[in-house]
Amino acid sequence: MFGGGIPFGHFGGMPGGGGAPAEDVDTTKLYETLEVDKSASKKDIRKAYMKLSRTHHPDKGGDEHKFKEISAAYEILSDDNKRAQYDKYGLEGVSGDDVGAAGGEDLFSMFFGGGGRSRRAGPRKGPSVNHPLKVSLEDLYNGKTVKLAVNRKIIEGTPSECTACKGQGAVMEVRQLGPGMITQMQRTCDQCKGQGMQCSFKSERKVLEVHVEKGMMHNDRISFRNMADEVPKCETGDVHFIIQEKDHELFKRKGADLLIVKEISLNQALCGFSWKMTHLDNRTLVIKSKPGEIIKPEMNTKEALPYVKVLPDEGMPSKGNPFVKGNLYVMFRVQFPETLSPEVVEQLxxxxxxxDVPEEYDPMEVEEVHLNEADLRLFGKGGAHQSSSEAHDSDDEGGAQPVQCQQS
Known part of the structure; x- marks a missing residue:
């Protein structure tokens, strides 16, 4: 379907290819569930959700069904694309998406209980297409729009019902197993490939503008609705571009925060350091230690943690609010010299x-020893060890016998 091996992901649109919504479409139920007006901001919607979810959470004695309604309503109204579809088409506009634990197919029964307004009958959705879109950390920091060509199949002319299966997509096949024994098997129709319709296709090439938003993360989706191959009697599937974040040679990312591992010498750790780096937006930063500041090998904590400092607001932009940024963490590794000359030792x-204050002792009476490098993972493995079977055999043969008490 796609030319040139171009990777792809996900967007939003109207099921059934658009058109005007039905007059009786309900576009207020989700707002009523969250107890907010239709003009409520994303901040108001989140505030209402946090309040209601705490009140109705099953772990706090709340109603589980009500909690699911609140969660599903928030998931739709907190997403700009889904909210726009709901405001125009009601639940039909979002019923094709995976929403909450119930899924799109259960949205109507969730909010209308099955006894009220039922879901509008419509065609099932055709297969969607998912492809990775490799993006550098610089593009995720600054945002980027790329043009990608999509080659897809569209139906040419009017589809007709398959005469072989009479529109069922499958045919019954009778087989004789033996004398007086037959079996019926259903198989996919060869002529229509299970679609129930016969039609001809033509190729269509479209150029899509894929906008990589600032702050997007690995596996985020950029979606284009109804842009996959057309299938008779089905709503056209979607094209999904899945963000695949490339590794960066300098920065490591977690959420909106960035991390740099910086190696410095013992001299720099004690006397101060200064280094110049280029940020993801091509700004040049000179990072310096404060006068008299000491960089230690480890943090002053119970656990042996690396020594880390932070530069506030120099991390990644937040998705949806790029003016709020994470932090830039610097993890230091102090490189100690292998050896020092006697002259340097005296100066230090x-x-x-x-x-060091030398200990007073008589070398003829006291044994002098020196330390070797060690691996703490070997702690507890020194000495001669008996296998468990040897120890068991030794006990059986009577190595240590219990004390017997006798009375005269």
Missing amino acids: KKLLPEP
Whole structure:
């Protein structure tokens, strides 16, 4: 369907290819569920959801069905595309999307209880297309619009009912298993490939403008509704572009925060450092230590955590609100010298606080020892070890016997 191996993802539109909504479409039920006006802002909707979800949460004695209604209503109204579809077409406009635990097929029964207004009958949805769209961290920071060509099949002319299966998409096949024994099997119709309709197709090429929003994350979707291949008697499926974030040589990302691992020398750790870096928007930043500041090998915590400092508001933009940014964390690794010359050692003893005070002892009476490098993962594995079977055999043969008490 797609030319040139171009990767793809997801958008929004109107089921059935558009058209005017029915006159009796209900576009207020979700707002009533969240107890807000139709003109409510996203902030008001979120505030109402947080309040109602706390009140009706099943873990706090609330009604589980009511909680599901609140969650589904919030999921639709907090999404700009879904909210626009709902405001125009009601639940039909969002019933094709996965909403809440109930799914799109259950939206009407969820909000109208099955005894009220039922879901409007309509064609089932054709297959959608998902493809990855590889994006650099710079593009996710700054935003980007790319043009991608879509080649799809569209129906040419008017489809006609398949004569072989009479529009059922499947035919019954009778097979004889043996004398007096037959079986009936249903199989997909070969002529219409299970569609129940016969038609001819032609190829259509469309150029889509795919907008990568600032702050989007790995596996986020950019969706175009009804842009997949057309299928007879079905609503056309969607084209989904799935964001695939590329690894960056300098920055590591988690949510809206960024992390840099910076190696510095012992001299820089004690006497100060300064380094220049280029941010994701091509700004040049010079990061310096404060006068007299010491960079330590580890944080002063119970756990052995790396030494980390933070630069506020220099992380990634937030999706939907790019003016609010995360933070930039710098994790330091202090590189100690392998050896020092005696001259340098003497100078450091004079310059650095708390030099070593030599112990007084007679080397003829006291044993001098030196330490070797070690791996803490080997702690507890020293000495000679017996296998569990050897230890068991030793007990059976009577290594340590219980004390027997005798009375005279």
